[in-house]
Amino acid sequence: MLPTAVAATLVVTAAGITMAQTAAGEQRTTRAAATVLDLDATQVVAVREAQAAEVATTVEIAERRQAAVLQTSAVKGRVEAKQRAARVAARKAAEEKKRQAAEKKRKARVAAARAKAERASHRWVRAIRTGLLTSDFGPRWGKTHDGLDIGASTGTPLYAMSKGTVILSDEVFSFGNKVEIRYWDGTVSWYGHLSRRDVRTGDTVMPGDQVGLVGNTGHSFGSHLHLEIHPTGGDNPVDPAPWLRQRGIMVG
Numbered sequence: 001m002l003p004t005a006v007a008a009t010l011v012v013t014a015a016g017i018t019m020a021q022t023a024a025g026e027q028r029t030t031r032a033a034a035t036v037l038d039l040d041a042t043q044v045v046a047v048r049e050a051q052a053a054e055v056a057t058t059v060e061i062a063e064r065r066q067a068a069v070l071q072t073s074a075v076k077g078r079v080e081a082k083q084r085a086a087r088v089a090a091r092k093a094a095e096e097k098k099r100q101a102a103e104k105k106r107k108a109r110v111a112a113a114r115a116k117a118e119r120a121s122h123r124w125v126r127a128i129r130t131g132l133l134t135s136d137f138g139p140r141w142g143k144t145h146d147g148l149d150i151g152a153s154t155g156t157p158l159y160a161m162s163k164g165t166v167i168l169s170d171e172v173f174s175f176g177n178k179v180e181i182r183y184w185d186g187t188v189s190w191y192g193h194l195s196r197r198d199v200r201t202g203d204t205v206m207p208g209d210q211v212g213l214v215g216n217t218g219h220s221f222g223s224h225l226h227l228e229i230h231p232t233g234g235d236n237p238v239d240p241a242p243w244l245r246q247r248g249i250m251v252g
């Protein structure tokens with residue numbers, strides 16, 4: 001025991017270092033589990049420094065652990081965010097693929113419907129359902145008869161033979177009421193002597209649309225349809241009979 005104003009007792013235990021300060025000369029008890037040392041002032045300072053260093057180390061370790069935990073958590077968060085983003089992207093890609101497939105199907109349906117409609121609009125039908133061929137194409141009365149005459153009673157409906165545009169609907173000398181239709185293939189048909197016209201110039205017609213009625217107007221002796229076919233569109237008539245036969249729409 002050294003003669004100092006203040007002495008200290010250092011108790012070293014298994015759990016660590018603790019220090020109890022005592023007054024000089026105080027009676028001390030020696031514990032079975034601890035080693036009790038008597039220290040002078042210098043030694044006390046050293047011990048305190050050691051303690052402070054240990055505390056600092058402990059704090060530092062705790063801080064490092066905390067930082068490591070935070071870092072791990074941040075990394076985990078980033079990984080999870082990436083995984084979420086990947087899942088979202090995969091779902092979106094699947095949805096887009098599905099949408100594209102549906103769109104492709106829809107376009108195919110539209111194209112098929114359009115093709116079907118076009119085939120339907122390009123079919124050929126009879127100008128008149130029933131009639132009697134009364135005059136052929138060719139020489140007649142010293143000049144050329146430019147079409148067929150098909151006898152039918154006044155008021156019998158006349159139809160567009162395919163899809164086309166009405167390029168003339170008017171009363172014309174000798175033809176009487178006349179309707180000209182230019183079809184999708186460029187052929188022009190002339191219908192003459194109508195009792196009534198049901199279309200106007202510029203109208204679009206579809207196969208079988210009614211365009212007028214059989215009559216006896218203009219230079220005509222008896223109710224009939226005068227039908228001419230101009231394949232090139234100009235005033236260049238051909239015999240309608242073979243042309244009609246080729247399309248399966250010959251009358252009489």
Ligand SMILES: [Zn+2]
Pocket residue numbers: 135145147148149225226227
């Ligand atoms: Zn005629």
